[in-house]
Amino acid sequence: MADTFLDPLPWLIILPLAWASLAFLVGEGRGGRLAVAGLAVQLALALILAVQVMAQGARVHAVGGWGASLGIDLLADGLSVAMLLLTQAVALPLAVYARAYFSEVAQTTFWPLAGFLLAALNALFLSADLFNLYVTLELLSLAAVGLVAMSGKPAQVDAALRYLLVSLTASGAYLMGVALIYGAYGTVSLAGLAPLVGADPPLITQLAAGLMLAGLLAKTALFPFHFWLPAAHGGAPAPVSALLSALVVKATFYMVLRLALGPFAALADDAAPLLGALGAAAILWGSWRALTTHHIKMLVAWSTVAQLGYLFLLFPLLEPGGAALRAGVMQAFAHGLAKAAMFAAAGVLMLSTGRDTLEGLAGVAGRVPVTLFAFALAGVTLMGLPPSGGFLAKWLLIEAALEQGQWGWVVVVIGGGLLAAAYVFKVLRQAFLLAPASAHFHRVPRAMEWSAFLLAAASVLIGLRATEGVALLGVEFGP
Amino acid sequence: MNAPARLAVVGFALALAGALATAVLDLPAAAVDLPAAVAENLSTSGVEHPVTAVLLNFRGYDTLLEIAVLLLALLGMLAVAKPEAVAPEPSAADPMLRFLASVAVPLMILAAGYLLWAGAHRPGGAFQAGAVLAAAAVLLHLAGRLPAWASPSRMLRLGLVGGFLIFLAVAAALLAQGALLRYPPAHAGALILLIEAGLTLSLGLILAGLFLVLARRPASPRAGVGEEGKS
Amino acid sequence: MTPGLLYALTGIALFALGLAGVILLRQTLRRILAFNLMGSGAFLVLVGLAQRGGVVDPVPQAMVLTGIVVAVASTALALALARRLAEDGHEDG
Numbered sequence: 001m002a003d004t005f006l007d008p009l010p011w012l013i014i015l016p017l018a019w020a021s022l023a024f025l026v027g028e029g030r031g032g033r034l035a036v037a038g039l040a041v042q043l044a045l046a047l048i049l050a051v052q053v054m055a056q057g058a059r060v061h062a063v064g065g066w067g068a069s070l071g072i073d074l075l076a077d078g079l080s081v082a083m084l085l086l087t088q089a090v091a092l093p094l095a096v097y098a099r100a101y102f103s104e105v106a107q108t109t110f111w112p113l114a115g116f117l118l119a120a121l122n123a124l125f126l127s128a129d130l131f132n133l134y135v136t137l138e139l140l141s142l143a144a145v146g147l148v149a150m151s152g153k154p155a156q157v158d159a160a161l162r163y164l165l166v167s168l169t170a171s172g173a174y175l176m177g178v179a180l181i182y183g184a185y186g187t188v189s190l191a192g193l194a195p196l197v198g199a200d201p202p203l204i205t206q207l208a209a210g211l212m213l214a215g216l217l218a219k220t221a222l223f224p225f226h227f228w229l230p231a232a233h234g235g236a237p238a239p240v241s242a243l244l245s246a247l248v249v250k251a252t253f254y255m256v257l258r259l260a261l262g263p264f265a266a267l268a269d270d271a272a273p274l275l276g277a278l279g280a281a282a283i284l285w286g287s288w289r290a291l292t293t294h295h296i297k298m299l300v301a302w303s304t305v306a307q308l309g310y311l312f313l314l315f316p317l318l319e320p321g322g323a324a325l326r327a328g329v330m331q332a333f334a335h336g337l338a339k340a341a342m343f344a345a346a347g348v349l350m351l352s353t354g355r356d357t358l359e360g361l362a363g364v365a366g367r368v369p370v371t372l373f374a375f376a377l378a379g380v381t382l383m384g385l386p387p388s389g390g391f392l393a394k395w396l397l398i399e400a401a402l403e404q405g406q407w408g409w410v411v412v413v414i415g416g417g418l419l420a421a422a423y424v425f426k427v428l429r430q431a432f433l434l435a436p437a438s439a440h441f442h443r444v445p446r447a448m449e450w451s452a453f454l455l456a457a458a459s460v461l462i463g464l465r466a467t468e469g470v471a472l473l474g475v476e477f478g479p
Numbered sequence: 480m481n482a483p484a485r486l487a488v489v490g491f492a493l494a495l496a497g498a499l500a501t502a503v504l505d506l507p508a509a510a511v512d513l514p515a516a517v518a519e520n521l522s523t524s525g526v527e528h529p530v531t532a533v534l535l536n537f538r539g540y541d542t543l544l545e546i547a548v549l550l551l552a553l554l555g556m557l558a559v560a561k562p563e564a565v566a567p568e569p570s571a572a573d574p575m576l577r578f579l580a581s582v583a584v585p586l587m588i589l590a591a592g593y594l595l596w597a598g599a600h601r602p603g604g605a606f607q608a609g610a611v612l613a614a615a616a617v618l619l620h621l622a623g624r625l626p627a628w629a630s631p632s633r634m635l636r637l638g639l640v641g642g643f644l645i646f647l648a649v650a651a652a653l654l655a656q657g658a659l660l661r662y663p664p665a666h667a668g669a670l671i672l673l674i675e676a677g678l679t680l681s682l683g684l685i686l687a688g689l690f691l692v693l694a695r696r697p698a699s700p701r702a703g704v705g706e707e708g709k710s
Numbered sequence: 711m712t713p714g715l716l717y718a719l720t721g722i723a724l725f726a727l728g729l730a731g732v733i734l735l736r737q738t739l740r741r742i743l744a745f746n747l748m749g750s751g752a753f754l755v756l757v758g759l760a761q762r763g764g765v766v767d768p769v770p771q772a773m774v775l776t777g778i779v780v781a782v783a784s785t786a787l788a789l790a791l792a793r794r795l796a797e798d799g800h801e802d803g
Contacts, residue, residue: 010659014651017547021640021647024554027633063540065661070516072540074659109558116551123544131773135544138780142548142787146555149791154798157559161791165741168784169732172748175777176725179752180502182770183718183759186509196510204502207495480734488733496726503718503759514767529768530775538772545776552783556790561797606775689786693793 008045008052009061009076012084012122015042020115031111032099038115039095042122043088050081050472058475060128060191068129068189075128075190078475079261079329083125083254086333089458090246090340091118093451097344098239100445104351109150110239117143117243124251130178130188133255137174141167141219144248147240148232159231166228170215177212180204193263201266209264213271219252222275222312223282226305230289234301238347241297245304246340250332253311257328260315268318276316280412282309287419291426295356296346299423300339303382306416307335310393313409317400326470327396330462333469334389337459338381344452345375348444349431358427363435370449372431377456379424384417389462525667527600534604535671539660543650546643546678549685553639556692557630580622587615595679599668605642605675609682616687620694627694639688642681646674717758725751738792742785749781 019038023031053059058077060067067073076084095114102110120139127133145167149160182188184204185196197205221229229249233241256275260268286306290299314328348371353360365372381390394413401409435441462469480488517529517537524532534542591608598604619625631639649670650660662670724747731744753774760770 004657005654007654010651010654014647014659017647018644020547021550021644024550025633025636025640027636061658063659063661064536064538065656065658066520066537069511069513070520070537072538109554112554113551113558116547116554119547120544131776132538132541132544135541135548135776135780138784139544139548139551142551142555142784145787145791146551146558149555149794150558152559152561152794154795157791157794157798160559161738161788161795164784164788164791165732165738165745168745168788169729169748171784172725172728172745172752175749176752176755179721179756179759179770180499182509182756182773183503183762184506184509186511186513186760192511202502203498204506207498207502485734488730492726492730495729496722499722499726500719503715503722503755506759506762508763509760513769514765517768529766530771533768533772534775538769538776541773541776545779548780549783552787555787559790559794561794606779686782689782693786693790 007061008049009059009074009126012042012045012049013119013126015045016115016119016122020112020119023111023115024109031115032095032102035111035115036092036095036099039088039092039118042118043092046081046084046088049076050085053078053081053475054472061126069187069192072132073128073189073191074126076126078473079254079258080125081475082329082469082472083250083332084122086250086336087118087121087125087247090336090455091243093454094239094242094340094344097242097347097448097451100447100451101237101239101347101351104445109146110237113143113146113150114239114243117147117248121247121251125254128190130181130190130193132188134171134175134178137219137252137255138171140248140251141171144244147243148236150240151237153235155231156235159228159235163228163232166218166225170218173211173215173218177208177210177215180208180211184208190258190262194265197263197266199266201264205264206267209259209267212259213256216252216256217278220249220256220308221305222308223278223285223305226282226286226308229305230298230301233304234295234298238297238343238350241301241347242340242343245301245343246336249304249308250311250336253308253332260318268315272315272318275312276409279309279312279315280409282306282312283412283416284419287416287423290423291419294358296349296358296361296427297343297356299358299427300342300346303342303420303423304339306420307331307339307382310335310397310413310416313397313412314400316406317397317404317409319404323396323400323403326473327393327400329473330389330396330466330469331393333462334381334393334459337455337462338378338390341374341378341452341456341459342382344448344455345371345378348448348452349375351444351448352441354440354442358430361427361430362433363431363439364441365431366435367441368444368449370453371444372428374449374453374456376424376428377453377460379420379428381456381459383421383424384413387463388460390459392463392466523664523667525662525664525669525671526598528598528602528604530602531598531604531671535674536660536662536667540650543646543660546646546682549682550640550643553685553688553692556689560629560692560695576622577624580618580624584615584619587611587618591615591679591683595675598675599672605678605682608675608679609686612679612683613686613690616683617690620691625691628688628691629695631688635684638684639681642674642677642679645677649674712762712764714758714760714762714764718755718762721751721754721756721758723751724748724754727751738788738795742788742792745788746781746785749777753777
């Protein structure tokens with residue numbers, strides 16, 4: 001009894017739902033303390049779950065006790081637990097950051113929206129049911145759209161509306177895929193579908209998989225579906241940008257990966273070259289736009305477009321037990337932590353200088369050195385310098401590409417790293433210039449500076465704990 | 480978008496529809512027979528109506544998250560509602576409408592109660608009952624008896640999330656049974672009724688909120704804001 | 711042809727119509743309506759295709775109820791955003 005009641009797996013979903021609704025109940029602007037406490041417990045639960053899964057193997061939690069296909073299954077295997085760890089590890093420092101940030105910048109409904117967003121992420125990473133994934137996806141999208149729009153500024157509301165329309169169209173395509181799959185097989189359980197789909201799926205399954213893939217790619221903002229991302233991520237308040245760029249776009253990537261490894265494995269090979277090519281285009285185009293923009297947060301947002309590209313390079317290189325899967329998850333981790341750090345740091349820089357342009361950064365190095373160091377450390381991860389997580393991810397990708405003789409991807413990975421170096425140094429160079437006499441700096445809460453630093457440091461140090469990560473990812477469910 | 484691009488989109492949509500129709504017409508029977516599984520387990524689900532059993536028991540977890548989706552939509556709407564556009568006084572409505580509202584609303588509340596109770600064994604349930612309650616609120620608003628919402632008070636917020644919190648608490652408490660939302664067959668009926676009663680009230684308020692938040696008129700003289708005429 | 715299959719085919723037509731609408735239309739309100747058309751198409755396929763054999767299947771019926779609620783919620787949020795833009799005089803439609 002006590003065993004099942006204290007199982008960390010369901011609590012990772014219940015807890016954020018509970019503090020999100022309580023935050024709504026206690027009223028506007030409050031709930032920050034609830035969120036930090038809830039997230040601290042969630043991080044502990046995710047760690048316990050990781051230890052349990054590594055010791056006892058992957059496990060299924062049958063909601064309602066029915067089991068698939070009648071009921072809905074939750075699955076905790078290496079991949080989902082890794083994503084859960086990333087989510088809580090990014091969210092806790094960001095919550096500390098956001099408490100300080102929103103004492104400076106007025107806000108309305110950040111905490112309940114953020115709580116539902118995190119609940120949606122945890123539920124999505126644990127779900128093993130196509131239709132339940134659709135519900136978590138919608139929960140995630142509406143929370144993300146609400147966060148983008150909440151400042152009420154016309155540019156933000158406009159970006160939120162565009163984001164919502166793309167997101168709804170994408171969900172519609174995904175839902176159509178689910179409808180076709182249910183019609184064809186009579187079940188939406190991932191585990192149940194895998195043997196039924198088999199090695200040579202019929203036309204209806206191919207169409208369903210195509211519709212679902214297109215919807216998920218649009219939500220992930222993979223090139224050429226990236227058009228909505230820079231405005232939505234670049235214009236939002238810094239804690240929101242950080243949550244969206246670090247975590248939300250990863251959720252749909254995770255779903256593509258989960259489906260490609262699971263029921264649609266037979267079709268994954270056909271889509272892989274296209275996904276790789278789009279990933280490469282995303283890296284080059286996103287980096288180029290980051291290099292040519294004049295706004296700090298737009299630079300960071302375009303860098304997200306580029307870094308998402310790396311995630312999709314793993315598909316042409318995907319093979320059982322190969323390095324590509326580890327590379328993809330390591331990239332998700334490294335980019336998640338580094339991008340959260342970078343947006344958090346950009347928020348501090350903007351509050352400190354009172355401006356949002358690169359030109360306005362002159363002289364900021366002497367004012368908020370910790371933050372600038374955090375930005376630089378996160379930059380080290382994005383460039384892929386050792387010993388960062390980004391280095392390890394790119395190294396594994398190159399290793400996988402060389403093993404399979406696919407030289408082209410190596411050029412893309414290295415080229416993307418050089419472009420990242422160029423745009424990161426562009427910011428740093430500006431920050432170390434002398435401040436003009438007219439410049440006026442504001443004080444920024446210490447909690448904001450240090451939480452950004454913590455995230456950045458984690459993105460670098462994660463590279464040193466890769467062995468545990470690899471062991472965790474090795475935990476798969478089933479025979 | 481230029482003409483060739485528009486043509487390409489239309490062509491793509493037609494091709495997709497054609498391919499989907501072909502695939503659907505040539506489809507063998509599904510391998511998994513879920514209706515049979517539902518029928519087999521209906522007796523231990525706590526309700527007699529199969530759709531209610533799926534909604535609140537077999538796939539009750541979907542429904543839990545779905546209430547959260549509704550709450551979120553309302554949260555997002557409240558976040559972007561203009562703070563200075565304070566809810567105006569209800570307009571003086573048609574006397575016929577006022578009369579109709581005073582007759583219909585009590586009946587609608589009664590109907591909602593019936594739908595809630597009927598859901599256990601025939602079409603009905605919390606969503607239908609909540610929708611009728613929401614319609615009653617909209618009718619009251621149109622009749623000038625209920626103002627639009629500016630920002631909900633603490634009591635109203637409790638009403639909005641109360642149903643969800645009861646559902647969540649039951650789901651969590653049932654972990655002691657071995658899994659999230661695992662109803663013990665003996666108490667399934669009572670627990671589902673408890674959840675549905677809470678949901679009926681909260682869903683009524685949330686659905687009414689979706690209308691009443693949008694029903695606010697801007698404080699500025701630019702009344703009747705619509706899509707037309709501004710480009 | 712069974713009634714279920716007829717529903718599914720109608721759903722496919724609605725879905726394609728809605729998809730083209732979301733991409734081609736410029737006015738926000740029309741795009742929101744087009745999205746709802748897409749959603750309705752998917753719902754019809756979900757219930758129609760699963761019951762093409764004439765056997766009643768409560769599972770897709772429950773799923774469609776969930777889907778409808780999600781669509782209502784999304785539509786309401788989209789309308790609130792569009793209205794806020796219109797209030798601020800930034801409506802591009």
